[in-house]
Amino acid sequence: EAGVTQSPTHLIKTRGQQATLRCSPISGHTSVYWYQQALGLGLQFLLWYDEGEERNRGNFPPRFSGRQFPNYSSELNVNALELEDSALYLCASSSGQSASSYNSPLHFGNGTRLTVT
Amino acid sequence: AQSVTQPDIHITVSEGASLELRCNYSYGATPYLFWYVQSPGQGLQLLLKYFSGDTLVQGIKGFEAEFKRSQSSFNLRKPSVHWSDAAEYFCAVGAKGYSTLTFGKGTMLLVSP
Numbered sequence: 001e002a003g004v005t006q007s008p009t010h011l012i013k014t015r016g017q018q019a020t021l022r023c024s025p026i027s028g029h030t031s032v033y034w035y036q037q038a039l040g041l042g043l044q045f046l047l048w049y050d051e052g053e054e055r056n057r058g059n060f061p062p063r064f065s066g067r068q069f070p071n072y073s074s075e076l077n078v079n080a081l082e083l084e085d086s087a088l089y090l091c092a093s094s095s096g097q098s099a100s101s102y103n104s105p106l107h108f109g110n111g112t113r114l115t116v117t
Numbered sequence: 118a119q120s121v122t123q124p125d126i127h128i129t130v131s132e133g134a135s136l137e138l139r140c141n142y143s144y145g146a147t148p149y150l151f152w153y154v155q156s157p158g159q160g161l162q163l164l165l166k167y168f169s170g171d172t173l174v175q176g177i178k179g180f181e182a183e184f185k186r187s188q189s190s191f192n193l194r195k196p197s198v199h200w201s202d203a204a205e206y207f208c209a210v211g212a213k214g215y216s217t218l219t220f221g222k223g224t225m226l227l228v229s230p
Contacts, residue, residue, distance in 0.1 A: 004160070033217070042222035043161075043207065056216045090160055105151065106218065108160035 002027065004109035006091050012115045013081050021076040021112045025093030032074040033094075033106060034066065038087040046089075049074055081116045088113050119144045119210050123221035130198050131229050138193040138224050140208030150191040151209040151218065152182055161207060167191065178202070203228045 005024045013019050025032050034046040045058035049068035057064075063079040072093075078085055092106040120143040130136050142148055149168050153161040165176025172184040182193045191208060205225050209218040 035220075040222070043220040045217045045219070048216055058217070092161075105163050105166055106161075108153075108162070110158065110160045 004091055004093050004107055006089075006109040006112050008112060009110070010113045010115070012117065014117050015081055015083060017081050019078045019081060019085075019114055021078075021089050021091075021114070023074045023076070023091030023093075023109060025072050025074070025091075026095075026107055029093035029095045029107070030072050031094045032068055032072065033092040034074070034076050035090045035092065036060075036087045037090055037111070038084070043090065047076065078114070083116050086114060086116045119148075119212070119219040121208050121210050121219055121221035123206075123208055123224045125224045126222070127225045127227065129227040129229055132200055133197050136193075136195045136198045136202070136226070138206050138208075138226070140191045140193065140221060141189050142191065142208070142210045143189065144210055144212060146212055149211040149213070150182070150184060151211070152176065152180070152191075152193050153207045153209060153220075154178075154204050155207065155223075156204045164193070164206075198226075198228055200228045200230070202226060 007022045031050040033048050035043045036046055037043050047066050048056040052068050066076040068074045088111045090108055090111045092108045094106050122141045124139050151166045152164040154164050155161045164180050165174050167174045167184045174182050180195050184191050205223045207223045208221045211218045
């Protein structure tokens with residue numbers, strides 16, 4: 001089966017611009033999670049979408065937003081980019097309604113490397 | 118709130134030697150515990166998971182982990198490391214019905230010849 005796919009692989013933006021990152025989950029998975037992996041900070045939870053609805057968000061400002069489409073793919077938007085937004089953004093999917101589902105743990109994509117200059 | 122501590126930022130192990138990566142968690146109820154591995158330029162791959170039952174869990178690639186409730190630990194082990202094991206390893210904690218996983222900051226494993 002195809003894994004979680006993310007695009008683009010790399011994205012370079014300047015401060016103040018907007019970035020759009022895309023994620024296609026594994027077929028049959030309805031939940032999509034977004035994580036930010038900044039250098040030295042590990043993975044920080046950003047957003048969780050399930051069945052087209054935002055179910056939970058992490059401790060990030062409102063300029064981080066997204067949506068989930070009817071085909072369960074998802075988009076992460078980051079407005080008014082700041083230098084500290086430079087990071088690897090990872091998308092994960094699962095078929096359970098919880099990241100802790102035993103039978104459906106998180107499956108991660110390879111990420112989008114966002115660089116803000 | 119949940120938290121995960123991986124005390125070692127970097128570890129260097131000789132090829133063929135044994136490996137133990139440390140993970141300590143903080144959570145009030147019964148945790149669900151995970152180890153993920155991230156190779157350069159890749160996403161995270163699940164190595165193993167613990168939900169309940171036998172406290173020694175076997176995973177892929179010859180890895181195992183032991184849940185010790187009294188020490189709030191879930192250390193990852195491998196008896197003999199291969200050069201291809203060089204990667205970053207993340208411990209994560211969740212719980213029943215909890216919508217997200219909390220990750221540690223990772224341990225970078227370097228394998229020397």
